[in-house]
Amino acid sequence: MKFVTIKNEKGQWIGIVNDEESHVLPLQEVQEKMDSDVFIPADMVEAISLGDKFYYDAEKAVQWVKDHNLESELSVPLSFVELLAPIPRPAKNIFCVGKNYAEHAIEMGSKEDIPEHVMVFTKAPTTVTAHEQKILTHSELTEQLDYEGELAVVIGKKGKGIKREEALDYVFGYTIINDVTARDLQSKHKQFFIGKSLDTTCPMGPWIVHKSAIANPNKLDIKTTVNGEVRQDSNTENFIFPVEEVIAVLSQGMTLEPGDIIATGTPAGVGKGFKPPRFLRSDDTVEITVEGIGTLRNTMASC
Known part of the structure; x- marks a missing residue:
């Protein structure tokens, strides 16, 4: 459903x-x-x-x-x-896994940037917006707004110290997130939070697909287009850290609760990875399609 x-x-x-x-x-x-x-x-x-x-x-x-x-x-x-977004105003920040595809880690640096452990940052709840809603360009703050198409996991029940082999029992379902990122703000502030937390920079949806409809979240095609041009084209089987491991790691010493959202990382092909970089501009349309879920579509708007 x-x-x-x-x-x-x-x-x-x-x-x-x-x-x-x-x-x-x-x-x-x-x-x-x-x-x-x-x-x-x-x-x-x-x-x-x-x-x-x-x-x-x-x-x-x-x-x-x-x-x-x-x-x-x-x-x-x-x-x-x-x-609206399936969860219009999350109770907590959105958990985000960084550099969870080796090729993305390489495009952002080199092979030395492929993480050995799960890398996590968060986005503020105020970033969330819906399918077909505008993503603001925030042109007064950034000139390097980038897209990141991601499978997102929605937690279904409370858990702490979750074992990897039991992790999927704690999932309610799956949705799609565009982890829109101001790359220049990331560099300026030497951390992820501000560059990841501008208003409207977490489009989510269009819906949550119940886990019963997704046989294996670690084997789903994922594709991002900008104005119809394919920029990202991969499969979640390329995760460095599969969904089960991400949930297990996050729950060590920290309680996960119903409605918590985990963005699982983005494949190679982000705007910053091109030479020269290809950042988002006003009127660009970004579509992210994940197998078994659907397509999340948003258009950029000047502000």
């Missing part, structure tokens, strides 16, 4: 997108019509925190709609609603 957070004149809802990705079923509306113990919160993190009950209740809601032939009555065209 593809879970979205949507907004319309009635408020904010959680919905499920159909297989054709054309319509969304608002789960709260279904819940109101059902005579059962199904409970679907309007907030995605609250829903994820319910654990397996949320997923099973969502399944029940979808089946009830089918059984009562109400798909056409209750489903809404995606074009009729505002699609």
Whole structure:
């Protein structure tokens, strides 16, 4: 199932997108019509925190709609609603894995830059924006805004000291993130946080795909285009540190909680890796496609 957070004149809802990705079923509306113990919160993190009950209740809601032939009555065209980021305002910073593809580490430096241990930084929650929303260029602050297409993991249950072999049990699902980065601010401040945390520099979505639909997160095609030109084209099998190891490392001494988001790193082909560099400009459109999830699309806008 593809879970979205949507907004319309009635408020904010959680919905499920159909297989054709054309319509969304608002789960709260279904819940109101059902005579059962199904409970679907309007907030995605609250829903994820319910654990397996949320997923099973969502399944029940979808089946009830089918059984009562109400798909056409209750489903809404995606074009009729505002699609928010699946988790519009994360409770914590987004965890980000740096240099998790060897070729990306090399393009940013040399073979000596390939990490031996998981490298982690974070992005502020205020960076998050949605599919089809504008990414601000922040031209008064940076001339080197860059794209980074990434698979993101959404944690589904609380855990600390998680064993690698049990790590995927703690996942709720997967989404896509563009870890937009101001390279000059990175260099200026000698760290990642400011250059990674400008407003709108974490497009996320379009939805969260439940883990039951992804057999192996470490074997997914990932591609980034800018204005239709392929810039990044790889597969998550090229991770240096697979999803299980990243979760295990992050949870050592630190509690992971439902709704926590982990961006797993970007492949080679970022703008800075070209000679000369090819940074983002106003009106550029960036599309990131991850196998089994979909496509996250955003356009740059001057500010």
